Structures are given as C-alpha cells and as structure tokens.
Amino acid sequence: MAQFLARQEAFATEISLQRATMERQQREIDEQVQRMIQREQEADWRHQEAAVALEAATQLARANAEAVAQAMMEAQAKAAGMRDHTSKADSSTFIYRSGALMLIVLIYVDDIIITGSTSAVISDLIGYLRTKFAVKNLGSLHYFLGLQVSRSAHGMHLSHTKYIRDLLTKTGLLESKPIPTPIALGSLSIHDGDLLPDATSYRSIIGALQFCTFTRPDISYSVNKLYQFMHSPTTVHLQAAKRVMRYLKGTPHLGLFIQPDTISQLHCFTDADWASCPDDRRSTSVYCVFLGLNLLSWSSSKQKVVSRSSTESEYRALANGASEVSWLETLLTELGFRVSSPSMLHCDNISTLHLASNPVLHARTKHVEIDCHFVRERVNRGSIRLEFTPSSDQLANCLTKPLVVSRFHDLRTKLNVLPCPLS
Template identity: 45%
Template sequence: MKQPPCYEDPTHPNHVCHLQRSLYGLKQAPRAWFKRLRDFLLTTGFNASKTDVSLFYYSSDGCQVFLLVYVDDIIMMGSNATLVNTLLSRLATAFKIRDLGKLGFFLCIETVDTKGSMILSQRRYMSNLLNQAVMVDCKQLATPASTTQAVTSSDEPFDNLTQYRRIVEALQYLTLTRPDLSYAVNRLCQFMHTLTVDHWAMVKRVLRYIKGTLDYGLRLSSSPTATIHAYSDSDWAGCPIDRKSTSGYAVFLGTNLVSWLSRKQRTVARSSTEAEYKALADVAAEVTWVVSLLRELGLHTGQPSTLWCDNLGATYLCANPVFHARTKHVEIDYHFVRDKVASGDFVVNFVSTKDQLADVFTKPLPEPRFIALRYKLNVVSLTLCA
C-alpha cells in the first residue's frame, strides 16, 4: 500500500491511512454494511434467521413482520400494516431509506397482481437478454430443448466464448422465476470450457423458446393447506458423453412451487434404482432446509413431508434397513433419507411416471408433455391470468 498521490506525508512516507469506516466499493464494504444493519435490527427487536442469513423476522401480539435483505435492497412485509410502518420509521432514524410502497419490481423480478394470485415475472430481463443476443426478431419455439438431437461434441469450435458464457450466466438468473428452463440451462452450463457450434445452437434454441414465452412467470397464490410435498426424478445415464444421470426435484408448499433443481449427479450410477435414490437424497436435503425455515418462522404444520418417486426400487430402499448387494457401493451420505423416513419426518410414496412433475427437470420432453408439466409447475401466462 502507498499513500494517495498529492497527500503524501513527508515526515512519514511509509505510513498509510487507517480507515475509521468502510468505503463504498471496497471488498469489505458489503460485510461492514450488513453488520451495521444486522446489529440495528437486533436492537429493534428483530430476530435473525439461522436458516437464511438474509432474513429477519419480528413477532408481537400475534403479528409477524418479515424483512429480507439483499445488499441495500430490502423487502418488508407483515400481517399488520401499522406495525410495518412503525418498524419502517425506526429504520429511517438510523439509515437514509426510501419507501417505494407496494412491491412492484425487485432485482429484475416484477410482481404482477392477478385474480387471487401474484405472478413473478422477468419480462424486461428477458427482453434485454434477447437484445443482447441480437435475437429480438427470431422465430419462436414451443420447447427449450430438442428431443431428437442428442448432446454431442462436434469438431467445429465456437469462436465467441465470452458471448456464450455471458448469455448462459444470464439464463441462470432467469431460472429464478422460470423453472421450465432449468434443465436446458443446466445442460448449457456443462460446456463452458469445451464450446462448439452445436452448443451455441442449443443456446439459440432456448432464446427462441423465451421469445415465445416473454409474458410467462411463476404464479403464487393462497393455498388452503401449508403441507410440504416434493417430487424427485432421475434420468439414468442420460448424458451420452460421460453416462452420468441427471437429478431433478420440485418442492411444493401447498399448491405453490417454492424450490426446484436440475443437476447432473457427481458419480455414475450403476442402476436406475441408485440414480433415483440419489435424487431422493437431494430432495430430502432441500425439504429438510425448507422445514427448518418454516419451523423457525412458526409456519410449519408439524405434519410429515411427502416425497413422490416413480421408482419402486428406490421407494423400497428408503424404508428397508437391509443393505442389498447392489447398493453396497452407494455412498453413506445418501442413506440419511432412511433416517428421515424412520423418524417420521418424511413419507416416501410411489407415483406413476405420467404424474411425475419433476420429469421436466431431467430430460427433454415432447411439446404436449412439456406444456402440461409447465402448467402444473405454476408457470403461466400473464395475459391468460389477467
């Protein structure tokens, strides 16, 4: 470190400045800001969530207020408007804040009120992404991934590696409100370093699908029940390159989709039962986190969560304490789902393949099947819900 130009101390040329407060733009500035905000919220009466560090909650006389922080963007909501305004006034005494009123646009996510529900949409984000890729006038497609063209590695490389990475990274953020894109985007992320012309064609197909679904978003509505149920699925040895399986799950709180995932498994599965069992372990870990968050907020019903799997072997394996010969090689960490079933936290049931909602996260699907599952995942059009 050196002294700033024109501010050198001739008597102490080797001395540097000691910062009394954090400066915007430095690496430690976000941490210092969050610490100051957290300390103030705790003195105000908020409780810091142990499950999600960016979440704070306040309880008083049966009323609850939730505060979610992302750097200097804050969402505050509660069951009592007077209490929310009081807490905002306290917050304004220590920080320069601006109340933007009802939630409308947050981190490129737009909230649109419809009949009895709310839709999370990223219309502007998708339009900007098409402009960035120079595909505003492209033709539309009904699905983001082809069911006939396999993932191959051609010999012709794609020369614009920066453009591919930039668009794929933008597509990753888009999956926050578009679970129907999860599988296609996950597949694109696997070729960041070995890029070919075929992979760029896959990106353009996803963008052409986005062109036709600009007004689609994730619907959230009031649910009569607050029980947790989840669907897990796996496409055994679906990747033709390394023969690894793809896991996918969808977690519902009542009728609302709250968590989803499409990810390639770390190791090669020797059977479809093993691949499905690994997928069950993934969704069990996610459901455990969701349950712990709801319990902390006092919103959990206490009922066991239901996991749905379309493989009988994996379903039986969750309840059978005997290690079969063909599962001896499975890592120990996958077997924690058995403990959850034995303790009564989870109930693993069989579901037919046609009713498996997580099927959309593991493989490309034909148009009728894809559209049906997309609707069941609450990805709907704004124009149809208006």
C-alpha cells in the same frame, strides 16, 4: 543420365514443397495453440475479476446485513417485548417477532424487502431505519433485482418479462421466430460442433439465462445442460442457447404463479435420468417441492459421481429432495408457518422406494454413498413418507430430459408456470 538428374531435381523440388507445406501447417497449428492459450488466459483474467467483484459484493452484503441487524437490535431495545434473530435457514433473512406482531426483512447487498403482519409496524421499522441509513421507500413490491411481482385477486405472479425482452434485444434475437420447447430431443456432447473463437457471448447468455430460472423452472434443465459447456462451448452449444432464447421469445409473459391455499403439507417429486451425459455417463437428478398447490423450490443438476444403476441414481435424487424438504421445513417453521407432518416424497422407481424403507436390502446397496441413507433415517423418524408415483404423473419429468411439445406444455402448466391472470 540427364533424365535421372531431371527426376532427382523434380524429387528434390517435391520434397522441398512438402517440407514448406508441413512447416506452414505447423506454424498454423502453433498459432492456433497460442490463440487458445491466450483465450484461456483472458478467460482466467475475467474469472478472477468476476471473483473479486463477487467477493466485494459479498462483503458489502455482509456489512449491510450486520448494520441492519444492529439497527434492529437497537429498535428491539426501544420496543419492550420485541425479539429478533437471524434465520438459521437463510442468513440474509431477519425475523422480528412480538406476540402477534411479526416483521421479516430480506437483504441483498443494498436492496431490502420488508414484510410484516401490519402496515403500521412496517412503517415504524422503515422510519427507524431512516434515522440510521439513507433509505428510499419504493412502496409495495413490484420490481426487485429484475424480478417482476404482479398481484391480483387470484394470487401473486412472479416473472422476468422485462428482463427477458431486454436480453433478447441485447443478443439481437428480439425479431427471431419463437419455438415451442427450449431444447431439442436428443443429447448434447462436448464434442459436438467446432470450438467458438470467442466464448464471451455464450457465457454471457448462459449467465443471464441462469437468472431467468428463478421464475422459470421450465428452462432449468436446458440452462443447466448448457452451463456444463461453459469452459469450451462450440457452435452447436451456441445454437442450443439461442434456441432457449427463441423459446423465451414466444413465452416472455409466463412466470411462477402463487395462489392462496389451505394445504400445509410439503410434496416433493424426485426423478433421475440415469447415465444421461454421453461424455462421462453421470446421471441428471431433479426435484420439485410444492406447498399445497404452489411450487416453492426446484433443481435440475448433474450428479457428482457415476451411478452404477438406475436405482442408485434415483436414490441420490431422492436424497437431494429429502434434504431440500428438511431445509424448507426449517425455514417455514421460523416464519411461523406450521407444516403438516409427514412431508411426502414422490418417486416413480419402485426399487428405490424399497431401498429407502427396507433395511434388509442394505447389503445390496453398499456401493451407494452413506449420505444417501439420510432418506432412510428420515423415513424411520416419520418426518417424511415415500409414495410411488407413476411416470405419467411425475411432475419433475420436464426438468430431467427433453420432451415432446405436448408433454412439455402439460407439465409446464402443472408446475404453475402460467401467464399473469387478469385482475
């Protein structure tokens, strides 16, 4: 009887210990949930503050643009024959034209770039603006919103060298070991690694890297991929972001090189990586648009819907490229640049080219959204022409997926991401 009571007491003690352990674990889970809710609320507050700041900056930019537009209209009244208008392709650009004379004004909040056909007409406009605003003339364009502009006998070099070095210092990676590519081979998933206790540093790094992509198309794919994890970044995603920083550590001097060229035809290279995202199986679509030898526009983004075939994903990328070409044609025409027609769209998928140019195959493509057939309409009008380009010559490849070092460096050079040439 005594042994039975002892066993019962031991059993009761064990049950009590297990209950206490379970209660402690439940409290820890509740605390973790509360911390996660608190972090999400803090993130929402930061997003709301950022949205308010962005709206204020937008309103300021709009007010400045309207004020400058009014000043230019007054200047127009003083100069017979001068006429100006806001660009239809870019609302922050104002074009001022009279015969052979031309002025172009680009406004971003309270920063303005002015260029024109002669130095005298630029000086006249600056002088007139000084009568209306407190204007500080910084001379020839060398630095604008973190963007460095270097000129030489060979052309113009756009870079973020100082911005990158400041970013490396801010993140404590200035003395890190450089690495030859911005992203490792393989794919990243939302389930990789453990959630970061505080995602502020990760979001700050990715936001800064987004700004670097304005002159560094070689990191567009990496930054776009990492941007997809902004809502719940993990330790693996943070390491991937630091890898991009280490890549920039070894290449801060690289930037987009623009050189004089006589070719006036647009060439757009489009590509897609079908079902590349392991989390939702959406594809990645990219395009690169060249005017002659110079890269004008590029994009690497995840498609908004799931494509049921590689042909469909390539077709969506082709439609995005055609839309960008159409916008650039409008902008260049407004700037007085005559673009040779038709523009060329290069694709490495033969089936996609057949779908875009052969209406007989329409019954097989009903699952493709109607807006993708924008490409076919442009082909029928003769404004664009499609051309098959082998994968070995596909310049957009480095914006689609991770590549080995040799292939990545080769395509990076062909995208005109180069060091600043000597004068």
